[in-house]
Amino acid sequence: MSDTDNEKPKLGMRAPLGMKRTVETGKVKQSFSHGRSNTVVVEVKRRRMLGKPGEGEGTPAEQAKAETPAEVRPAPTRAPISPKAPPPPPRPVSESSLMSRQELQAKLLREAEEARMAALEEARRREDRERQEASEEEKRRAEENRRGEEEAVKRAAEEAENAAKRAAEEAAAAAKAAAQAAAAPAAPVAPAAPKAEAQPKQAPAAVKLSDDGRPAPRRFTPVQRPEPAKRPEAAAPAAAPKRPGAPARPGAARPAKGGDDRRQSGKLTVNRALNEGDGGARARSLAALKRAREKEKRAMGGFSHQQQAKQVRDVVVPDAITVQELANRMAEKGADLVKSLFKMGMMVTVNQTIDQDTAELLVQEFGHNITRVSDSDVEIDVDSDIDAEETLKTRPPVITIMGHVDHGKTSLLDALRGTEVVSGEAGGITQHIGAYQVKTKSGQMLTFLDTPGHEAFTEMRARGANVTDIVILVVAADDGLKPQTIEAINHTKAAGVPMIVAINKIDKDGANPQKVRERLLEHEIVVEAMGGDVQDVEISALKKINLEELIDKLLLQAEMMELKANPDRAAEGSVIEAKLDKGRGPVATILVRRGTLKVGDVFVVGGESGKVRALINDKGQQIKQAGPSVPVEVLGLSGTPNAGDTLSVVENEARAREVAAYRQQLALEKRTTSAPVTFDAMFSALKDKQAIEYPIVVKADVQGSVEAIVNALNKISTDEIKVRVLHSGVGAITESDVTLARASNAPIIGFNVRPNAKAREIGERDKVRFKYFDVIYHLTDDIRGEMAGELGPEAIETVVGRAEIREVFSAGKHGKAAGLLVTEGFIRKALKARITRDDVIIYNGEISSLRRFKDDVAEVRAGLECGVTFTSHTDIKPGDYLETFEVELRQRTL
Template sequence: MSEVTVKQLAEDVGIPVELLLSQLSEAGLKQNQADDAISDEEKLKLLSHLRQSHGKSTESGDSPKKITLKRKTVSELKQPGTITRSPGGRTGATRSAGKTVSVEVRRKRTYVKRSEVSDDEARTQEAEAARKALEEQAEQKRQIEAETEARRSAEEQRRHAEEAAKLQEEEERKRKELEEQQRQEEEEQRRQEEEARKREETQRKQVGEKEEKKDLEEELREARLKEEAQRIAEEKAGKKGAHRKDERPKEKGKGARGKEKEQLHVAESKRGRRGKGKAAKQHKPVIQPQGDAQHGFVKPTTPVVHEVEIGENITVGDLAQKMSIKAAVVIKELMKMGMMVTINQPLDHDTAVLVVEEMGHKAVTQKEEDIEAEVMSTLDEEQGEKVSRAPVVTIMGHVDHGKTSLLDHIRETRVAAGEAGGITQHIGAYHVETGHGMISFLDTPGHAAFSAMRARGAKATDIVVLVVAADDGVKPQTIEAIQHSRAADVPIIIAVNKIDKPEAQPDRVMQELSQQDIIPEEWGGDTQFVQVSAKTGQGIDELLDSILLQSEVLELTAVKDGPARGIIVESSLDKGRGPVATILVQSGTLRRGDMVVSGQEIGRVRAMLDENRQQVNSAGPSIPVEVLGLSGVPNAGDDVVVVSDERKARELAESRQEKNRDSRLAAQKAAKLDEFFSQMSEGEVNYVNLIVKADVQGSVEALKESLVKITTEEVKVKIVATGAGGINESDVNLAMTSNAIIIGFNVRADATARRAAEDQGVDIRYYSIIYEIIDDVKKAISGMLTPEVREEFIGLAEVRDVFRSSKLGAIAGCMVIEGTVKRSNPIRVLRDNVVIYEGELESLRRHKDDVNEVKSGTECGIGVKNYNDVKVGDQIEVFERTEVAREVL
């Protein structure tokens, strides 16, 4: 038999190659790889070793004459499973498990050694032993394969069970949604039926009143006709019998009239709806046509006092309707009070109460049990199990103290490089998965103009990390951040940054903060101080440990399974995506497709993005996400709630919009009146009208707050309009009508707006740093201020003698005792340090020569223009006026 490799022999025998190699090594053979050749002698040597290992000894010369080997191979063929769908298509699809078919192949091979054919019996025994050894190995292999197959089958069954459970949960959820939808439809149908029933009752009542009134008029008309016919008949009868019965008819007539006079009222039983029967006709009232007849409608003897419910705002028309009077009467009363109003103008609560009391009615404060209270009460009822949540940490501090750089090192990103001037001008929200756990960060700007933004950050946070530069110390914005944190009752962790610099003085920072009642733990206080370096990464791990330690002390928990509630961190208007809001979820789970209400805006969550602009389907407590799908740009700091009923959500948003509109109109009216009276009392005031547009709502608020503070008694800044988003044509038209300047902060005007601004001469200015806006507005106000006139003392001359001249009048002989007397400057004549005349010099002479100026210690002659009452001892003061441009500090 020719040589074969170890691999081929293993395949022929039906055992793994590794097992065969181990047996060859035990037998003392040199083969150690699958491709090594093995000869017949080596095979016999291996066979002898195997026999010895199984307890059968043989002499060195024994070798088998013939050996027969049987090998059985079992393989499997898998058929894929089938997918079965339900007929309705609503319960999903069912996937059946595939089939497995076992295929068994048996082979038999005999080996004969021709040189020793005679010793058949011994060789047969050796072949039998080898066969048994190989069968044992094959049996072990089959057991291993069977165990593997059993594990695989169990895993397949477990996976099928999980898929079936998921399908069942999905079906249950769809069933509940269908039941909820049907319940809402039934409620809506019942409400519509109730409204229709009420309308039908109102119409039926109105028809009954009309019929009653018509019946009453018909009865009155019939009574008048009957009375007129009776009177005519009596007159005819009186004329015929006047000569025989002269007195008695008169008395009879007088009695008849008295009887009729007693029947001039409408019977109590007839004041309702008149009957149509015979009994009703028998009780018809008799009406006398004389002037002393009494009608059925009696004027009230006492005034009617109504209880008028008044909310926060109410229009003039609604107020008049509640008092059951005409709107003109209310307007007249308001004009007496000095207010010019219209029928649709809203009045505030105090003004409305005053008007109601002046009109003699009683004012009652209306309870605000509106749709908002109803929605919020339903949200409060939904409680769940509270679980621990990640802390929300706000990074605060002064400008350029390394807040964003510190956060960059934690996030391993770079944010400050993308901000204009290296200054953070927005609130950034991030959540970071650290080795110590998850932490959500809010990065707030440090400039003084963003006080409102930092205040919002403090309200939404659990822990404040106050960054103080070791080489700069405590600054005004550092103190302001401490005040915001204390107002929100939030614990503070001090991060002393930039300790890698040579001029760093951490002890100085601790000393300055101790003056603000921030005492380090090393000094016996309760505030953690951590020395860090955003550049080298020193102390970052200690800072994260301090944050998580503080969060464990606070025991932060939130409801995870329930409708989400959160806060708007930032919002903006994106040209391609529409309104975009950054929401920090505070409780519950916000999912894609939820209906949310934020302030006056509603919408369904179309998409959610994390801080890396990656799509996410849900966000739990303490997770900030960007949300698309709102109807408009909400205000930063507004609450966000998830509601299940879209109709209630729209009613809530409309109610808030109406309240905001009424409050805004009332405030505008009050502002106009205040401006009117202030202008009457203070005189003319100049205004700098501005329209502010920015990229995000938070920047708009910060700019508005900063610009309004730049005011003086003569010039005031007036913000005409604000908004988030680009500058459009309507902004340009508003600027033209209000004579305003448009300020664009990180936004630009579109092509239509640019053309309109060029045609109409509207000034549009673009900025990316807030310092430049404030400086330019200050310059504009400084240009509108009237220049300040300053008087500078030049010289003083004392009158020693007075000479009279026929041409010039009184000439004062003077001695210049201080400064210089100049001809071209104005003068004042002082007598006993009291100004008695102010004018100018007519002549200035030194001896007989006219001179322009005379210095101190020199005599001169001074002629005062249009003034001849100069006396000895008077003083002539010379000064000059200079105009200095005023600036806004």
């Protein structure tokens, strides 16, 4: 007997009438394979001894037996009862015993509920497995079996619940009997025979007493799994005494193997209930159960994509479309389309273009509907859109001022507007197209376009003539007609617009207006003063002479033309100028031709699209709308368009993007499509490659200036050297421009623009040249000089003498000497010489010695004979010819 056994609490150490809980619980951790573990609740039941006050609770061996767990206790033995012992006074039932019984009742109910839920879960899992693995016929039989099992499980759960209720009722009856016994101590109760577990409904009427008058040990009914074939006597306690004279110990018989259904075997949990049928296998998690259910649903067709109806789309197919774009419109994979084309015998990639017929086959194969469209369906047809006569209203005339440089075009516009535009132009020369409106004294509006007069802006003037109604040809009275004046006349005739000749500077000395009229006759311009139909006015823009007469003639001409437009429609206009503003983004100067352009309109212009964010008139004021013949600056473009592009307002942004993308695709195809290869083209290409390239990067403030500079530089290119524009654009010089120029060792030309701080820093570090200009004369002259410097000086060859070789003599160590007859010019020793035989050069070098008779001479003229020797050349025959020539290096010019 150990000291630990002596230190255990004993019933006799407490108050004589006290009652202590006879069941203590503990937890034991079980370890399994693969690192799994499980915590099991173990209950230890103490034997309660009812004796006289002051009696001990038995020997230490008996106490140790009482503390043995229920799972390992031997069958209880009944001690012999002495009949002569007087019955002890009944002990009152303590409140703690009643509380323990209530807790036991609640615990048994919980365990019964857990067992029922576990049985239902096990049945559901078994049903899932059977339904997944069985065929249709097997499923039907499995359904019948499942129903039977479900009923059996329900019956088992009900029996388990009834057993728990019966145990609770027995506990309540025992408590009631104990209370009655305490109230009536004199009434002896005969010991009742022990009842088998097969009669659970019969509750004991009183506490059982032993022969010595003590209450018999209480026997708890264990919670068991329902087993139909179980014998009632299986649960009966054994009566074999372990030791004679040992007191009786309550408890059940030792459980057999697999008897985990007894209450003493531990708490019944969900995991334990699920693992009973699997032999202790690891329980499946909720996530695993969920995945199994989803897998079953997929196998049974619950989430099958085949059941979803395929969406049929109306696919719009143009004349040519890439495979990837067609796949996007069909909402299909590009790889699937490529596979289908491979089956058709077409080896293509997703980026290749297919025709409309092939696209139709693909669309039909994938089950969609095709809608054929042509280029005319995508492009906006402006020419066929004609307004009805009743919708037209009078509009202001658009007047373009043309003429030679410094003949006073911008000064005339200043005088008409009352402003000073010239002061803002570099060198007093107009570099851009300006659009302005002037209100006359009668209240009528006139729209003026001021075009530059320099030859580099020929195309800008051509665009101005195409959008104009009346042309004012400004000719200086003291200077007469000049090349740009003649070009302006040709542009005006090509545009088919009327012309008014303004003979300017009549206030200057030497002005001769009549000479101007006579010179105009050379170009089939007959003014009214000479019997023609072209109006002419002698004016002075500086002194503001005869300006009113000019305005009157403009209004008369406009009235005769009956200029009308429909303002109540979607706007259309032409781009006069476009630029990239640092703070406002791409800005385009638009001249509205018809309709009314409003803030918020969605438009497409060239290959760009956008939405009108703001409209700014010629005075810098923001306006809400602009009608026909009104020039405005438009903000809200996606990029910088080209000058001369047409602006069209469309219904929505999708339409605008579609048209813009179509135009960009056409421009790309135009740039990348190669012409048919011919021998002439091949040789011309080889010849072009022989020319030296002069790379440059051009940046200007507006698009018109960029085009003018590029055209001017292309004109100064020659067969020996040509300009290669690496990049041209609108806006300030950026870091990317500097990087491009550095890679090609090209200068950067900035026309009215400057580099930003970062670009300037990179340029200084990488030694990139910046050239800034504000007048196009200086730009072309500087580039022309640099291109000539790239070629180097030009060698000019001049033949000074010719001679015929008559005889060949031996010259000793010098080889051979030739006897010559000078036929032209003269032969000089210091000159370069070449020998030709049948007009083929066989020697090119110098004359080493020149003699006449036996004397060395410096020069021999025509008609005389002489002898010469050549350096390291002896292949000389009679009949060859000798030429002497001089080489002069001159500075090359373009």
